[in-house]
Amino acid sequence: MQQPWRIAVVGGGIAGLAAALRLRDIAPAGTRIVLFEQSPGLGGKLSTGEFVGLPVEQGAEAFLTRDPAGGESAAMTLARRVGLADQLVHPAVGQAALARAGGLVPLPGGTLIGVPSDLDLVSAVADVEPWRDVDGGRPLLGPGDDVAVGRLVRGRLGDDVVEQLVDPMLGGVYAGRADTLSLATTIPALAATARTEHTLLGAVRAALAARPPANGAPIFATPANGLSGLVAAIRAALTAPADAERPVTVELRTATTVRELAATPTGWRLLVGPTRAPERVEADAVLVAVPARPAARLLAGVDPTVGASIGALDYASIALISLALPAPALPRLSGFLVPAADGALTKAVTFFSTKWAHLRRADGLAVVRASVGRYGDEQLLHRTDDELVGVVRDELARLTGVRLPEPVLTQVRRWGGALPQYPPGHLDRVAAARRTLRSARCGLALAGAAYDGIGIPICIRSGEQAAEEILTTLEGRRR
Template sequence: MVGGGIAGLAAAVRLRDRLPAGARITVYEQSGALGGKLRTGSLAGATVEFGAESFLVRDPAGGDSAAVALARRVGLGDALVHPATGRAALAIGGELRPVPPGTLVGVPGDLAAVAAVARPEPERDHDDGRPLLGPDEDVTVGDLVRRRLGGDVVDRLVDPMLGGVYAGRADQLSLAATMPALARAARTEPTLTGAVRAAQAAAPRPPGGPVFATVTGGMSRLVAAAAEASGAEIRLNAAVRELVPVSGGWRLVVGPARDPELVEVDAVVLALPARPAARLLAGVDVAVGALVGRLDYASVALVSFALPARAAEALPADLSGFLVPAGEGTLIKAATFFTTKWPHLRRPDGTLLVRASIGRYGEEHLLHRSDDELVSAAHRELADLVAGAGGGVPLPEPVASHVQRWGGALPQYTPGHLDRVAAARAALRNAYPTLTLAGAGYDGVGIPVCVRSGETAAEDIVKAWEAARP
């Protein structure tokens, strides 16, 4: 495994389950820690996620998500906890307005349901007797929604929701990659509202239950448990600088150029972001490297606050967080009220934990400020944004804060992304079946998707070995 994020660790666990006893599995991680964007820290004595905070409980077919299955596989099934029921809001015009229910990532099937937040243009969404998209067509989310429902729905609903997940913009993100259910429905339905309703109707409806989960003690527990369950040799601070096909397998060039280590292995899972993966692939197949390397990334910063108990008077008691449309002109694009959202994080002394997210694609210059400047700006904006909901009570200064920067963290899937990934994988499968790709750069963001990506990459290698047996 080249890459020790959750995709690489999930691949290692799956290989451990599928390979004969005694098989040697090694995870090479360039940094000094496993987990990638899963990182648990401490703030004012409280456990806080400095990266991804939760994962979906269900998969698209309605069963347990791959993240839930992995947690159970590594002995953390009893450590899963769920958020309290709470509402999310949109910060519009100085007010926190509830996110309308029933949308598909902000795209409404019922225009009346979003009237309090946005002004749809229903006359645009006429039935002209043919599907919205051709069989293989992919467009940006913004292009389709603007064309059918107008810019207000994009700017006030869809864009902030996509920004919260991808730190990207609706006018640049692929519909097929970010909203696959809607893309499928758009290939048969003649109206966008009809496509939303069709996509929602086609989704499995498991009986009740929570939507999200996390791990008590933090996501880093899942990372550590997966590493242990894999039985892999973990090599930290071990950058793989070159990948060379050799007879019967691969040669890895690991470590500094002045003193490289040469390692020969039977197979490789590249569980790396697209850019470093493309650099390694360029020495194997230039065309594949170019396909993978086209993916760009957004950078973000997460500013966490520990606020004194009296901050409860300033914060909206019934909200788990809010999103901010880009047009509002704030540095903050989202905030999460951790101790409202997650009951297990509530402190006996009443300390409140809040996290603000900063950074959209194309706004990397805003992250060039110092940590102190980001903390000050985020706190000031947070105070302004919650002022109305908190009855005008000033938001007190934090007792502690932390800034986590994630450079190049979130993939920006432009139209055609899925086709490019499929072409890259097909080329590797034909020429180098023991080299596979895994991770968010290929299959989507979110912990369950990354886990499934790693497991699929591992299965592909097992199939390649089985096919090669005499």
């Protein structure tokens, strides 16, 4: 009789949860899965809090409903798997804006993360230098090349397009700067067409043309009770009674830190728990789904080169400030982005109770959330919660031109080291690290935003693919 597999998943964010569920769904009978999460709860940056009686996100807000090929996104498929398909809601207002010259202007269409395809559409927002974007008789990028987004766009369309369009868009998603973020990681569709097209405008148009038609389908979705509802549903699916015909068990161990990882003749030994009373856990395979620095510490004793490569990834810290405002005269927008050149601490604002119909209160109390903090400006987050709230309220009034009433309630949620900052060449470094681990056939896989990109669907897909890789390796060993 074959010995059942024991698989450890390190990390209980959405990538680790998706990996554990995929393992439970497809692993052979008898497989035992243990998920370790160092914090008391699961979900990581999927965290919904109660605010003025409403479920308001304290981290990620929603997920994309479609994947780049036009099919259902991994997040939608997972929501369906755990029984949430009929509980999803979509934005009621989709128009966003940019802060510019003391007011808000509509975010122009026809762009790819701010990189324009039609100069007329962005003329009200940025001064473009189209004469730079000449056909040099060869593709913008060579096969496999990667550059910083800002370097490519500045060279082709000028500084203002970067400062007023691209930087705010990337800042809203990554809290990073166009001049340091990898094109291949942050705008992969544009990186692909830049390897065939001779001009930037042509590359953006080609990338947009390759997108499957939306056909009126909503772009974003979230559970009505918040993204913590998705986490709870995954947890319930993981801990549901095992199938009698294919018993696979899952143990969830929260508030448990994995301190060391060491290879053994048959698999892995994990050192877990408090330093004074550590526990040794044996596993046939390990799936690491934690941020880069804790992953690097675990990998340092396995392969120092892989550990150093993974650990080099830097992160940006942010804070999310929620305000409950009594009947403010807010513009009918989902929110707006703020260019770094404005000098504001605020980089993005969401009008939650305008954007999401299910969060509107009959008494007109509005929920507004501001995101503050950009990569390299972490010292600005050292202010107290009250100071951050005061700065955000003053900036909101200035940027919107609306005299805001005193908030009836405020909330500050800080996320230290929250968002990976992908330098050019990031995907190549991750691919090399994974090749090293695969070549050793050691049953060790990596998953999460530190490797494959930001976004709930990307992290889910990353976790599921790592789970499948683990099973392939174990099956190969058995044969």
